[in-house]
Amino acid sequence: xxxxxxxxxxxxxxxxxxxxxxxxxxxxxxxxxxxxxxxxxxxxxxxxxxxxxxxxxxxxxxxxxxxxxxxxxxxxxxxxxxxxxxxxxxxxxxxxxxxxxxxxxxxxxxxxxxxxxxxxxxxxxxxxxxxxxxxxxxxxxxxxxxxxxxxxxxxxxxxxxxxxxxxxxxxxxxxxxxxxxxxxxxxxxxxxxxxxxxxxxxxxxxxxxxxxxxxxxxxxxxxxxxxxxxxxxxxxxxxxxxxxxxxxxxxxxxxxxxxxxxxxxxxxxxxxx
Numbered sequence: 041x042x043x044x045x046x047x048x049x050x051x052x053x054x055x056x057x058x059x060x061x062x063x064x065x066x067x068x069x070x071x072x073x074x075x076x077x078x079x080x081x082x083x084x085x086x087x088x089x090x091x092x093x094x095x096x097x098x099x100x101x102x103x104x105x106x107x108x109x110x111x112x113x114x115x116x117x118x119x120x121x122x123x124x125x126x127x128x129x130x131x132x133x134x135x136x137x138x139x140x141x142x143x144x145x146x147x148x149x150x151x152x153x154x155x156x157x158x159x160x161x162x163x164x165x166x167x168x169x170x171x172x173x174x175x176x177x178x179x180x181x182x183x184x185x186x187x188x189x190x191x192x193x194x195x196x197x198x199x200x201x202x203x204x205x206x207x208x209x210x211x212x213x214x215x216x217x218x219x220x221x222x223x224x225x226x227x228x229x230x231x232x233x234x235x236x237x238x239x240x241x242x243x244x245x246x247x248x249x250x251x252x253x254x255x256x257x258x259x260x261x262x263x264x265x266x267x268x269x270x271x272x273x274x275x276x277x278x279x280x281x282x283x284x285x286x287x288x289x290x291x292x293x294x295x296x297x298x299x300x301x302x303x304x305x306x307x308x309x310x311x312x313x
């Protein structure tokens with residue numbers, strides 16, 4: 041996996057405010073009244089800028105992405121290791137502002153629930169809720185990573201459709217951690233278009249009824265996403281989607297291959313301007 045994340049989340053938002061209280065053509069003895077009542081000073085986004093912050097955010101992204109890829113690739117042990125790290129480690133976090141500390145505390149609490157999950161769906165939703173906290177923090181400080189989406193794969197062959205599923209999962213993930221509704225919806229829009237049929241899979245791997253059930257479930261998630269109005273709902277949808285991906289990969293015995301493909305195609309974020 042590429043690890044050039046030094047530019048990740050360089051949360052630097054310098055703010056300069058200048059107040060103009062007079063004009064050059066005002067007479068020297070003119071009285072210029074400056075209103076004070078009812079005027080609220082704008083608050084600068086709380087976005088600390090230092091190397092320690094960049095390092096912490098980079099580590100969070102790396103571990104969260106490891107957990108995501110492990111889940112989709114049917115590697116629960118790998119996902120558990122990454123989520124445990126997120127729950128138990130906060131290197132440099134004590135130097136961050138209180139508002140960021142609050143989000144980090146909630147994020148770590150959500151990551152800790154991963155180990156309590158008794159089903160794959162519960163584990164996947166716990167992961168998605170952890171990622172949601174990342175997005176809420178980025179929105180609160182008005183900064184965070186940005187992503188440039190690659191072109192969506194075309195074609196109806198089995199490899200092309202799997203690539204589209206992966207493309208959709210990536211856009212939903214990126215939308216979740218940036219709270220970008222349009223980006224998230226680019227991913228969910230693909231789910232309703234899935235038209236994979238049992239005859240496209242190797243015979244004897246999965247019963248046709250099982251394939252049909254999985255595809256129908258993905259289509260239903262896409263339809264449900266059309267009415268999603270908040271990030272709690274979107275996180276839940278994303279968790280259920282990657283749980284479905286993992287279920288299919290496990291049944292077909294291609295989890296390790298799926299994870300390798302995701303690792304090779306990791307879409308690295310860039311810092312917001």
